[in-house]
Amino acid sequence: MTGSARSEIFARIRHASRGAGAEQIVGELRSLGRAPAAALPCDDLYTAFLVNVLNNQGTVDCAADRSGAVAAVGKYLYEHYRTHRLVAGNDQRLAAMPWRDAGVLPRFGALEPGETVAMSYARLGVAELGAVVTFTGRANPAANNLLAENHIVLVDGAELVPDLEAAWATINMLTAEEGRPRGINFIAGPSSTADIEGKLVQGAHGPRQWHVILLAEAGEEIVEKAREIATPG
Amino acid sequence: MQQHSENFLDNASEALGNKSQAEFRDLMALFTPLVRDAAVQGFEGFDQLRSHVKRIRQHSLDNLDHYLDTYEQHALENGNQVHFARTGDEMNSIVLDICQQHQATRIAKGKSMVTEETGLNDFLQRADLEVKETDLGEYIIQQAGETPSHIVGPALHKTAGEVRELFLDKHELGERDLSEPADLVSEARSVLRRHFLEAQVGIIGANALIAENGYSMLVTNEGNGDLCANLPPVLIICTSVERILPRAEDATAMLRLLVRSATGQPQTCYTSFYSGPRREGDLDGPVETHIVLLDNRRTDILASDYREMLQCIRCGACLNHCPIYTSVGGHAYGWVYQGPMGSILTPLLTSLEQSAALPNACTSCGRCEEVCPSLIPLPELLRDLRHQEMEQKLTPSRWRFGLKMHAWLARHPRLYQFFTGLGIPLLHLVGRRRGSFRRLPMASGWTSQRDFPSPQGKTFMQQYKAGRKAQ
Numbered sequence: 226m227t228g229s230a231r232s233e234i235f236a237r238i239r240h241a242s243r244g245a246g247a248e249q250i251v252g253e254l255r256s257l258g259r260a261p262a263a264a265l266p267c268d269d270l271y272t273a274f275l276v277n278v279l280n281n282q283g284t285v286d287c288a289a290d291r292s293g294a295v296a297a298v299g300k301y302l303y304e305h306y307r308t309h310r311l312v313a314g315n316d317q318r319l320a321a322m323p324w325r326d327a328g329v330l331p332r333f334g335a336l337e338p339g340e341t342v343a344m345s346y347a348r349l350g351v352a353e354l355g356a357v358v359t360f361t362g363r364a365n366p367a368a369n370n371l372l373a374e375n376h377i378v379l380v381d382g383a384e385l386v387p388d389l390e391a392a393w394a395t396i397n398m399l400t401a402e403e404g405r406p407r408g409i410n411f412i413a414g415p416s417s418t419a420d421i422e423g424k425l426v427q428g429a430h431g432p433r434q435w436h437v438i439l440l441a442e443a444g445e446e447i448v449e450k451a452r453e454i455a456t457p458g
Numbered sequence: 459m460q461q462h463s464e465n466f467l468d469n470a471s472e473a474l475g476n477k478s479q480a481e482f483r484d485l486m487a488l489f490t491p492l493v494r495d496a497a498v499q500g501f502e503g504f505d506q507l508r509s510h511v512k513r514i515r516q517h518s519l520d521n522l523d524h525y526l527d528t529y530e531q532h533a534l535e536n537g538n539q540v541h542f543a544r545t546g547d548e549m550n551s552i553v554l555d556i557c558q559q560h561q562a563t564r565i566a567k568g569k570s571m572v573t574e575e576t577g578l579n580d581f582l583q584r585a586d587l588e589v590k591e592t593d594l595g596e597y598i599i600q601q602a603g604e605t606p607s608h609i610v611g612p613a614l615h616k617t618a619g620e621v622r623e624l625f626l627d628k629h630e631l632g633e634r635d636l637s638e639p640a641d642l643v644s645e646a647r648s649v650l651r652r653h654f655l656e657a658q659v660g661i662i663g664a665n666a667l668i669a670e671n672g673y674s675m676l677v678t679n680e681g682n683g684d685l686c687a688n689l690p691p692v693l694i695i696c697t698s699v700e701r702i703l704p705r706a707e708d709a710t711a712m713l714r715l716l717v718r719s720a721t722g723q724p725q726t727c728y729t730s731f732y733s734g735p736r737r738e739g740d741l742d743g744p745v746e747t748h749i750v751l752l753d754n755r756r757t758d759i760l761a762s763d764y765r766e767m768l769q770c771i772r773c774g775a776c777l778n779h780c781p782i783y784t785s786v787g788g789h790a791y792g793w794v795y796q797g798p799m800g801s802i803l804t805p806l807l808t809s810l811e812q813s814a815a816l817p818n819a820c821t822s823c824g825r826c827e828e829v830c831p832s833l834i835p836l837p838e839l840l841r842d843l844r845h846q847e848m849e850q851k852l853t854p855s856r857w858r859f860g861l862k863m864h865a866w867l868a869r870h871p872r873l874y875q876f877f878t879g880l881g882i883p884l885l886h887l888v889g890r891r892r893g894s895f896r897r898l899p900m901a902s903g904w905t906s907q908r909d910f911p912s913p914q915g916k917t918f919m920q921q922y923k924a925g926r927k928a929q
Contacts, residue, residue, distance in 0.1 A: 230541075230542040230543060230544045230548060230753075231542040233544060234542050234544060234699065234751075234753045234757060235523065235526070235527075237753070237757035237758075237760075237761070238522050238523045238526060238699070238757055238760065239523045240761060241522070241757065241760040241761040241765075242520065242521055242522050242523040242524070243520050243521065244523075245520075245521055245524070247524060250517075250521050250524050253517060254514075254517060254704055254705075257510070257513050257514055257517060258510065259510075259707075260507055260510045260511065260707070260708075260711035260714070261502075261503035261506050261507050261510070262714075263500075263501050263714065263724065264501075264502055277724070277725075280724070281725060281727070314741075334741065335741040335742050338655075354724070354725040355725065356725060356729070361688070361740065361742075361743060362737065362739070362740055363739045363740065363741060366740070366741040366742045367684070367688035367689075367742050367743055368688070368689075368741075368742050370684075371681055371684055371685055371688060372685075389707060389710040389711070389713075389714075390707050392710075393705075393706050393707045393710070396706070397706075400671075404737070405536060405671060405672075405673075405733045406733070406737065407732065407733055407734060407735070407736055407737055407740060407743050408687070408688070408730060408731065408732050408733070408743070409673070409730070409731040410684070410728065410729075410730045410731075411728070411729040411730070412727065412728060413725040413726065413727055413728075413729070414679075414725075414727040415727065416679070416680055416681040416727055416728070417679050417680070417727055418594045418595075418643055418679060418680045419611070419679075419721070420593070420594040420595035420598070420611060420612075420613055420614070420680075421594070421598075421613070421616075421618050421621055421639040421642055421643065422614075422617060422618050422639060423486070423489065423611070423614065424618075424639045426639055426640045426643040428643070428644070428647065429594060429643055429647060429679070429680035429681065429682070430592065430647055430650065430651070430654075430680045430681045430682045430685055431680070431681030431684070431685070431727075431728070432681075
């Protein structure tokens, strides 16, 4: 069925298309230019990213280096869950962190039922959206993004990009080197819904909390400034 | 989905009779344009963005053969099985075959208007499969045995109280507190989490298909579509041929328009791109993925003067701004798509005979065109459909006669002025004491709902000429 359906649908589309050559099509597409992006809430890329994370109902923290990041995670886990445990993918960058220094006990793999907090190391962050981007795979199983009650994401300041166009330039470069991952996930907030009377409720099917830690020098100042500018609804 | 568009007028009257629902719709009609406007005003260059995406979509449709072919090649390279379906029935059969090959009994489904269009749920349920909608709004209406009233917020017609009653009836969970919307969301979350983990097949739609890399884009706030795409061992993506865009950046340029126009958000929580089955070494993800591409008369639309309708991104802005939709609600339209976009798509995807009332459900106010992120000339397309109804003699003969008479008179200005010059003073004489008419011959449609104001004595042209002479 689908073979003849395919040729019939293609024939009908060809009939309604212009029949231009591939080269001409590529040239025309290029000439259409670039889409305008949303303006950033402030000039500084790091601050702008955090402002948008806060506007997306995320919580933020910062750390100057890996030790600081581990300490921030340990503090967050203890304050919120009185635990030291979390799940993380088999990400070499996460595996190399000095977890013991902060007494955090990570388990590396995909989230299992009963586990509450998962942690990811973002491949990049997009300031325009206040989103982190993860690739599915051994380094970040999809379950960790989706099934945890709380998703903590670490993002490197050097891996922030201003807008979606810059994000794709980076992603296209990464996938050209590593191959196409099964999933590319832009995450911009805890899971939410407004399907009942238009009222926003967090924790629809995915994480109820989303906590972003920015790895950057002078992070504390940036976080403070971002909190001043942000207007979470 | 069973179509009832021919009952539009009766459905509309019934909807208007339900006072509390009508009041709720009035409230939504105030609220939804406000959030959209705030989001659009927050994006400098929104019009420039609309024009850019319009050019990209135009280019994609003009060269759809090239892009569909490129998309298919990449999708196959990514390890997918790609299927083509000419009709809704073909799509349903393809999906059922895949489910049966895997002896699947439990299906977790993300929101997909295409599968609403083909009636996939009923089809699979008739074959004894347990299909659960997982988008909260879709889940609510599925449990209630209803159809969507809005393409973005399918259950927005239901109050929290109604959802509470529904959950108490459908979920056997004993006594519990469901007083707040958050309690209802939490209950749906735990009921559906079990289904996600047990489902053998996940079915989702796609907001865009990307030709350059074979990925499909999925946009949600709840994350339910992502759970459908990642947890069950088999994934089926049901979508339609016109969703194809050249590059990933084109899909996310469109996303900027979609989120602001649909929910007034600057960004949705989850924007995901899926390429195919799990890769070597992956710890999770489906082991088999299928993409089913539906035509269902879209290629007819592509070859017709209604081609621009294929640029619709299903944001629902035209519904939220339409005085007819906000008065009568989505169910009156009697099919999957509602409001201005539905009044065009329904006749094109089904038949003009069955849905002749819909293109007439328009005041030509133009708000839909103003807010359409795809710059589709919706009022113009609705007018073209009404014109087509006249030509196909689907319009009642009395109307056709009246319109023909009017058209003839309008083309003969002297005669037009002569007749109105007789009629207007006469109406003025008869009606001047009361100031209005309760009934008028040949205008009962007007006077059944409101009074007709009595004219002031002279026609516009008479007053205009008198004014010129005085100068």
